[in-house]
Amino acid sequence: MVTSNSYLESLLQGRPQLPPSPLAWFNHLRANAVDRAGTLKVPTTRDEEWRFTDISPLAALSLKPVRAASSLEAADVERFYLPEAKNRLVFVDGVYMPHLSSPTGPDSAQDPEVVVVTDLSTAVLAHAKAIEPHLGRHAGFQDNLFAALNTAFLHDGAVIIAPRNVAVENPMHVLFIATQSGAASHPRCLFIAQDGSTVTILEDYVTLREDVYVTNAVTEVVLGNNAQINHIRVQRDSAQAFHIANCAVSLARSSRYRSVSVALGARISRYDLNTRLEDEGAECAIDGLALITGRQLADTHTCIDHAKPNGISRQSHKCIVDGAAQAVFNGKVLVRPGAQRTDSAQSSRNLLLSAKARVDTKPQLEIFADDVKCAHGATVGQLDNEELFYLKSRGLSEVAARNLLTYAFGAEIIERISIASLRHRLEQTALEQTKKTEL
Amino acid sequence: MIHQDSRTLLEVRGLRAVVNGIEILKGIDLTVRSGEVHAIMGTNGSGKSTFAKVLAGHSAYEVTGGSVIFEGHNLFDLKPEERARAGVFLAFQYPIEIPGVANSHFLRLAYNTVQEQRGQDELDPLEFDDFVREKMKLLEMNPDFLDRGVNEGFSGGEKKRNEILQMALLEPRVAILDETDSGLDIDALRIVTNGVNQLSTKDNAIILVTHYQRMLNYIVPDFVHVMHAGRIIKTGGKELALELETRGYDWVSAEQRAVAGA
Structure with missing residues (x-):
C-alpha cells in the first residue's frame, strides 16, 4: 500500500x-x-x-x-x-x-x-x-x-x-x-x-x-x-x-x-x-446502472435508513460488466427500532459479458422493527438462453439478439429518467456500448 | 384446408430427440402440406411441446435421429434464426418478457430481418407504425401495446395476441402454435383463433399443439394427431378431437398397446 x-x-x-x-x-x-x-x-x-x-x-x-x-x-x-x-x-x-x-x-x-x-x-x-x-x-x-x-x-x-x-x-x-x-x-x-x-x-x-x-x-x-x-x-x-x-x-x-x-x-x-x-410516510426509489468495460471499476454503496414508521423504499441496481471490468454493489437497508410498517424492496441484478468481468454484490438488511415488509434479491449471470431463443426464433441473429438483450437490461433503468432528451442520449450511448459486431 | 395443388412443406421422418439425457421424442412421422391445419393433441408429457421446440431449433433439445425436410431443405442445417427467416414460426406457450425493449422496436426488428432475407422492403419506424396498427386490428389489440416493453406486464391473453401478431407480421410458411389456447378466456380465444383463421391461406400450414379440443371449435383442423410417449399413435380427422374430448386419451393408448401386442 x-x-x-x-x-x-x-x-x-x-x-x-x-x-x-x-x-x-x-x-x-x-x-x-x-x-x-x-x-x-x-x-x-x-x-x-x-x-x-x-x-x-x-x-x-x-x-x-x-x-x-x-x-x-x-x-x-x-x-x-x-x-x-x-x-x-x-x-x-x-x-x-x-x-x-x-x-x-x-x-x-x-x-x-x-x-x-x-x-x-x-x-x-x-x-x-x-x-x-x-x-x-x-x-x-x-x-x-x-x-x-x-x-x-x-x-x-x-x-x-x-x-x-x-x-x-x-x-x-x-x-x-x-x-x-x-x-x-x-x-x-x-x-x-x-x-x-x-x-x-x-x-x-x-x-x-x-x-x-x-x-x-x-x-x-x-x-x-x-x-x-x-x-x-x-x-x-x-x-x-x-x-x-x-x-x-x-x-x-x-x-x-x-x-x-x-x-x-x-x-x-x-x-x-x-x-x-x-x-413518517417518506418514500424513496433509488435506481442505478453501471455500464463498464475495459479495466474500469464502478463501486456503488447505498444505505437506505428507515428511521420512522410507514416508510417505503424501492431500489433496483444493475451492472453490465464487460472486458476485465469490475462492479461492486453494497446496498444496505436499515430499519430502525420503531420504524414499523416499513415497506422495502431491493434488487441487485448483474450481467457479466465476458469471462474476466467480475461483480461483487452484497445486499444487506438490518431490521430492528417487527412489523415490516422487506424483500431483497441479487442475481449475477449471463444472458438468459430462453430470451435469446425467443429473439432468434423471430429471425434475429445470435449477435443481434445478444445486443438487444444487453441493451434492454440497461435500458430498463435508463427509461426511468424523466428528461426525454437525456434519456434518448443515454439509450444511444448504451446501444453503442453494448453493441458487438457480427462475427 | 386440403386442396389439389398443395405442396409438401414439412416432412418429418422418425424424429428422435433427447433433453437432459432423456429421450422425449421416439420416432415421429408427420407430413404437412400447404393449406393444411394439423392439430397435435396429447396428455402432458407426451412430447408435444418438445416437438414444437425441436422444429424451432431450441438448443436444449438434441436431435438424435430421423430427419425433417422443410421446403426441400434439411431443417437441421439451419440455425433457429435461419429457420425463422425461411418461414418456420413458433408461437410460444410462455412468451418471454423483455422489459427495456419497446414492443414496437422488437416487432419492427423481427419484421425487417425477415423482409431483408426475402429481398423485400424494410420499413422505417413511421411506415412500420401504420403497418403494424393495421395488423393489430386483426387481433383487436390496443395500440398502447406497441409502447410497452415486449410482453412486459401483459396478461396471458395479451401475450398470446402478441404472438399471433408476430405471426401476422412474419407471414411464415409453417406456423406452430404451442398451447396458444392456454390461459385464454372465451373472448380472447375467439379473437385469437379468428386472427389465426384469417392468416391461414392455401400456401401456408398451421400446426396446433393443444391439450384440449376447445380451440378446434374455432380453428377446424384437417388432421388430428394423438401423441403419446414421444410418438404419434393415432391420426384422424376433426371428429377424433371430439372423441378425445368425450373419452379422454386412455383408450387411444390402450388401442395402441393392443395393436402392438397383436
Missing part, C-alpha cells in the same frame, strides 16, 4: 488560498473539515467499506491544483446542454462559470415564489438562513476522508432551492466539466426542496478530454414535508479518471425522493448514497 501521507499532502496542497467568507459558520465548517481531513487515512481494502475497491492507483497520483478557470466558450460545451433545462449551472474543473450558466432567483429575498438556482458563493450570502441548517450537516465528514476533503475546499458549488409549495416545471441542469489533466476538483451541490415543492435536477459529470484527473464530489439533498425531488445523476468521466462521490439525502414527512444514477465513465468510481427517511 502507498502511504497515505504523500497523497493527502498533494491533495491538501492543491487547496487554493480560499478567501474567507463573511459568515463565521461557513469558515468554521471549512476549518473543521481541514482539521478532520488531516487526521483521516486513505481507505484501503482492509477497510470493510472498501473491501473490493482498491484505490491505491488514486493515492499514487501526483495531483496539481486546478489552474485558473479555463477559457471555455459556450460553443465548446453546448453539446452537453439539454433543451428541456432552462436553468443551468456550469462548473469547469470545479470552478463556477457564470458566463456558461443561466442561474435564476428572486429579485429580492422577499419574493418567496421563485426557485433559486445559483452558485454557492452567491447563495450563501443571499439565502444564508435556508442554507446554514443544511450545508455540511447531512454529508458527515467525521469518518469520511473524501467528504472532509471536499468540505475543506468548500467554495464553489451548486445551490438549488425549490420554494414552498412550488412545483418547478423545467428540470435543472448542474454540469461539471473536467478539462485539466492531473487536476483534482471538488464539486459540491446542495439541493433543497422546501415543504410541498417538486423539482427535477440533473447532476451531470462530463469531460472534454480522455485524461487522468480526480473528481471528488459531495451532494446534499434535503426534502421538506411533502416535497418531491427527482434526482438524476450521470457520471460520464474519462475512462482514466477517478470519481469519488458522496451523496446524503434527508427526507421529511411524506416526502418522495426518486433517483436514477448512471455510471459510465472513470477508471475507478465510487458512489456512496445515503438516504435517510427521517420522518
Whole structure:
C-alpha cells in the first residue's frame, strides 16, 4: 500500500488560498473539515467499506491544483446542454462559470415564489438562513476522508432551492466539466426542496478530454414535508479518471425522493448514497446502472435508513460488466427500532459479458422493527438462453439478439429518467456500448 | 384446408430427440402440406411441446435421429434464426418478457430481418407504425401495446395476441402454435383463433399443439394427431378431437398397446 501521507499532502496542497467568507459558520465548517481531513487515512481494502475497491492507483497520483478557470466558450460545451433545462449551472474543473450558466432567483429575498438556482458563493450570502441548517450537516465528514476533503475546499458549488409549495416545471441542469489533466476538483451541490415543492435536477459529470484527473464530489439533498425531488445523476468521466462521490439525502414527512444514477465513465468510481427517511410516510426509489468495460471499476454503496414508521423504499441496481471490468454493489437497508410498517424492496441484478468481468454484490438488511415488509434479491449471470431463443426464433441473429438483450437490461433503468432528451442520449450511448459486431 | 395443388412443406421422418439425457421424442412421422391445419393433441408429457421446440431449433433439445425436410431443405442445417427467416414460426406457450425493449422496436426488428432475407422492403419506424396498427386490428389489440416493453406486464391473453401478431407480421410458411389456447378466456380465444383463421391461406400450414379440443371449435383442423410417449399413435380427422374430448386419451393408448401386442 502507498502511504497515505504523500497523497493527502498533494491533495491538501492543491487547496487554493480560499478567501474567507463573511459568515463565521461557513469558515468554521471549512476549518473543521481541514482539521478532520488531516487526521483521516486513505481507505484501503482492509477497510470493510472498501473491501473490493482498491484505490491505491488514486493515492499514487501526483495531483496539481486546478489552474485558473479555463477559457471555455459556450460553443465548446453546448453539446452537453439539454433543451428541456432552462436553468443551468456550469462548473469547469470545479470552478463556477457564470458566463456558461443561466442561474435564476428572486429579485429580492422577499419574493418567496421563485426557485433559486445559483452558485454557492452567491447563495450563501443571499439565502444564508435556508442554507446554514443544511450545508455540511447531512454529508458527515467525521469518518469520511473524501467528504472532509471536499468540505475543506468548500467554495464553489451548486445551490438549488425549490420554494414552498412550488412545483418547478423545467428540470435543472448542474454540469461539471473536467478539462485539466492531473487536476483534482471538488464539486459540491446542495439541493433543497422546501415543504410541498417538486423539482427535477440533473447532476451531470462530463469531460472534454480522455485524461487522468480526480473528481471528488459531495451532494446534499434535503426534502421538506411533502416535497418531491427527482434526482438524476450521470457520471460520464474519462475512462482514466477517478470519481469519488458522496451523496446524503434527508427526507421529511411524506416526502418522495426518486433517483436514477448512471455510471459510465472513470477508471475507478465510487458512489456512496445515503438516504435517510427521517420522518413518517417518506418514500424513496433509488435506481442505478453501471455500464463498464475495459479495466474500469464502478463501486456503488447505498444505505437506505428507515428511521420512522410507514416508510417505503424501492431500489433496483444493475451492472453490465464487460472486458476485465469490475462492479461492486453494497446496498444496505436499515430499519430502525420503531420504524414499523416499513415497506422495502431491493434488487441487485448483474450481467457479466465476458469471462474476466467480475461483480461483487452484497445486499444487506438490518431490521430492528417487527412489523415490516422487506424483500431483497441479487442475481449475477449471463444472458438468459430462453430470451435469446425467443429473439432468434423471430429471425434475429445470435449477435443481434445478444445486443438487444444487453441493451434492454440497461435500458430498463435508463427509461426511468424523466428528461426525454437525456434519456434518448443515454439509450444511444448504451446501444453503442453494448453493441458487438457480427462475427 | 386440403386442396389439389398443395405442396409438401414439412416432412418429418422418425424424429428422435433427447433433453437432459432423456429421450422425449421416439420416432415421429408427420407430413404437412400447404393449406393444411394439423392439430397435435396429447396428455402432458407426451412430447408435444418438445416437438414444437425441436422444429424451432431450441438448443436444449438434441436431435438424435430421423430427419425433417422443410421446403426441400434439411431443417437441421439451419440455425433457429435461419429457420425463422425461411418461414418456420413458433408461437410460444410462455412468451418471454423483455422489459427495456419497446414492443414496437422488437416487432419492427423481427419484421425487417425477415423482409431483408426475402429481398423485400424494410420499413422505417413511421411506415412500420401504420403497418403494424393495421395488423393489430386483426387481433383487436390496443395500440398502447406497441409502447410497452415486449410482453412486459401483459396478461396471458395479451401475450398470446402478441404472438399471433408476430405471426401476422412474419407471414411464415409453417406456423406452430404451442398451447396458444392456454390461459385464454372465451373472448380472447375467439379473437385469437379468428386472427389465426384469417392468416391461414392455401400456401401456408398451421400446426396446433393443444391439450384440449376447445380451440378446434374455432380453428377446424384437417388432421388430428394423438401423441403419446414421444410418438404419434393415432391420426384422424376433426371428429377424433371430439372423441378425445368425450373419452379422454386412455383408450387411444390402450388401442395402441393392443395393436402392438397383436
